[in-house]
Amino acid sequence: MISTIKATTFMKAFRTGRTCPCLMLCEDDQGDMTEVVVKLRTGHECTCTGLICELMASLLARDLGLPVPEPYLVEVDDVFHAGISDVNLANRFRASAGLNFGSRFLGAAYVSWPQLRSIPAAIQQDAADIFAFDMMIQNPDRRENKPNLLRKGDDLAIFDHEMAFSFLYALVSDEYPWDGKGIGFVKDHIFYGGLKGKEVSWNRLQGALEAIDSSRLSVYTDAVPKEWRQDSHVVAERIQSYLELATRNSKSLFQKMAEVLK
Ligand SMILES: Nc1ncnc2c1ncn2[C@@H]1O[C@H](COP(=O)(O)OP(=O)(O)O)[C@@H](O)[C@H]1O
Ligand SMILES: [Mg+2]
Incomplete structure (x- = not known):
């Protein structure tokens, strides 16, 4: 029902909304790479409750045939934060090690x-x-x-x-x-x-x-x-x-x- 993928590269943070999700390159278990917008579990106004709502609403939307980007569980490993130069963001990645919510990046045509x-x-x-x-x-x-x-x-x-x-x-x-x-x-x-x-x-x-x-x-x-x-x-x-x-x-x-x- 939902795939787990691994965060490999941080690309940018969206700074406009409440939760500042990150555009990231992620790798699935076949080794294929996908661009995913990742909502971290911690920092800004992110909470596990918020991620549960994101996930369950996305799964429902898909069953209802509504146009949501594909949801993912995004695994951030324990050392990922070490490669992030922005200290605040690195701290968020450190505190969010484990599973986070992602949605497939819609692309520049949207x-x-x-x-x-x-x-x-x-x-x-x-x-x-x-x-x-x-x-x-x-x-x-x-x-x-x-x-x-x-x-x-x-x-x-x-x-x-x-x-x-x-x-x-x-x-x-x-x-x-x-x-x-x-x-x-x-x-x-x-x-x-x-x-x-x-x-x-x-x-x-x-x-x-x-x-x-x-x-x-x-x-x-x-x-x-x-x-x-x-x-x-x-x-x-x-x-x-x-x-x-x-x-x-x-x-x-x-x-x-x-x-x-x-
Ligand atoms: N799957 C996606 N594809 C493309 N852009 C996205 C996607 N998800 C979020 N965004 C962009 O990131 C911004 C912030 O994401 P959003 O989920 O609205 O978080 P919030 O408003 O809580 O910060 C959006 O306004 C949109 O521009
Ligand atoms: Mg928003």
Whole structure:
């Protein structure tokens, strides 16, 4: 379900967001090299909980046929930090030795979303699916000033799901989108304005969600490395239970989405 690859070369750090992930060259067990954007377990605002959210949201997105770059577990060895000249970054690599989260680098052909007021027709269905996904996983982090998506022609790609599953941080934890609760954040979604009032269909996405059963969800939980779980106890299990409820309440969930965009 998810491959583990070895970090071999640090290329650069992305300095724009909260967590400053690193572009790295990584080697798989066949000896093939891939460019991967790596989120380290430590430093900046990185936490194991954030990485669990990244991983489980990516695995779900792939099962739902949404355009996420391939996720990886990226192994950083104990001596990797010695080759990094920036002291702060070297310390992050030292503290993050072991497994980290990675996503395949999308490449230079993917450019930033131009923050269009209206969504081109060719992209509308993908935009609607991404909007629905974010409402489904309680992800408030795809906004105008932080789109967390890139575009290559009519192809979109989404990333950065560490703030998803916001019930993990909520004081009132049983406010679920299928009950129409805790969904105020969707009004700030990058696609909300462009989709509002439009005729959208989520039949494909709803079918894909309903095809995910408990045993499939437990595969996501099992993919979470033990070392992330030591700090984050039952986070993976809580996300799994939440997603079980989402699949069971899928009909109401999509109804609420339609109401929000009416
Ligand atoms: N798989 C990827 N391919 C290409 N660029 C990426 C990828 N993942 C992240 N990035 C770039 O790195 C930046 C920071 O990554 P992101 O996951 O958004 O972390 P954060 O915003 O928490 O720092 C993004 O805005 C994007 O430009
Ligand atoms: Mg981001």
